[in-house]
Amino acid sequence: MRSLFSPDNAVMQFIAKIFDLVVLNLIFILSCVPVITIGASISALYYVSLKMVREEDPYIWQNFWKSFRQNFKQSTIVWLLFIAISLFLGMDFYIINSQDTVLFAVVRTGLWVICGILFSMFVYIFPVISHFVCTTRQALKNAALMAIAHLPYTFLLLAGHALIVFLCTFSTKTFALVVVLSGLCGFSVFSFTACILFSSIFKKYETEEA
Template identity: 55%
Template sequence: MNRLFSLDNPFMQFLSKVCDLLILNVIFILSCIPFITIGASLAALNSISLKLVRREDPYIVKGFFKAFASNFKQGTVVWLISVALFFFFRYDYMIASSMKGDLFFVVRLLLLMIILVLAAAFLYVFPIIAHYVCTTRQAIRNAFLMCMGHLPYTLIMFVYFGIIGFLLFFSTKTFGFVIAISMICGFSITAYICNICFSRIFKKYDPEEESDPAE
């Protein structure tokens, strides 16, 4: 019986990680309520998720808000840039879609390629901010380089988010299911899955005798 409830028991370790992800999900959602704080919240979410993947046993609440505070300025700037670019290219794509002709077909393809590259870089930039000490320009530059340099991982994450997007638009039931899961544990589980990829990617850039990752 004592072994069953021992912290070294794989089942208890699993339950502990599930609880951590549930708590992390709630904190992330609450910290995103002011729209402008989403960038810092994403950085903090990735910071804690990466530590969970690497089994560093972080303090979830304390660690989240520490990472949130240390990455607030940089995360907010990157978030606002990302939102501005999204609306800019979405507006351009809508205009091109309303036009007929081969020229505008080519324009739509180019815009779609740009949007996909920006989306890939968006996946990488907040984990980079959370893990490394670098300027905003360096973080954005490295996000573009990594998303192209580690294309298999990028495609895996695209497939994952593609499945989520498909479920959101497939039917009302699947839409409600995704929203319900997201409110319970979806954001933290997604971050955890993505950071399994990022942990392997970052190993190639981290020094062999790694100091504590930057918050």
């Protein structure tokens, strides 16, 4: 019985990990409330998640706000940039969808390709900012190159995001399920799972940086 409640017990370690993810998820949600801070919050979320995957530092609260402060300016610039580009592309789609010609069909296909590239960069950019010290231009460039260089991982990450979008739009019940799970631990579980892939990706570049 005593071994069951030992910190080294696999069951207790699993429960502790779930508790940490719930706490991390709550901190992340609270830090996103001002909206403009979402970029810095995502970077901090991935910073802590990667440390949890690598079992490097257990202090969630301290690490989250450390990354939040350090990467606030850079993450906010990138976040606002992606919002602006997304709004611009959204307007383009709105205009093009009102037309029904072969030319606009070709342009629409091109826009979807641009959206795919943009979202692939979006998937990588905040983990890159949270883990590597580089300029904003270098971070954007590195995110694009990593997305291309690690296509199998990129497709897995995009598939994970696509699954969430599908569940949100499939029905009212699945949308409610996503909302509830997101409020409990959805964001942190997703970032933790993604960081299993990012940890493998980043190892190569850590060696080069060293």
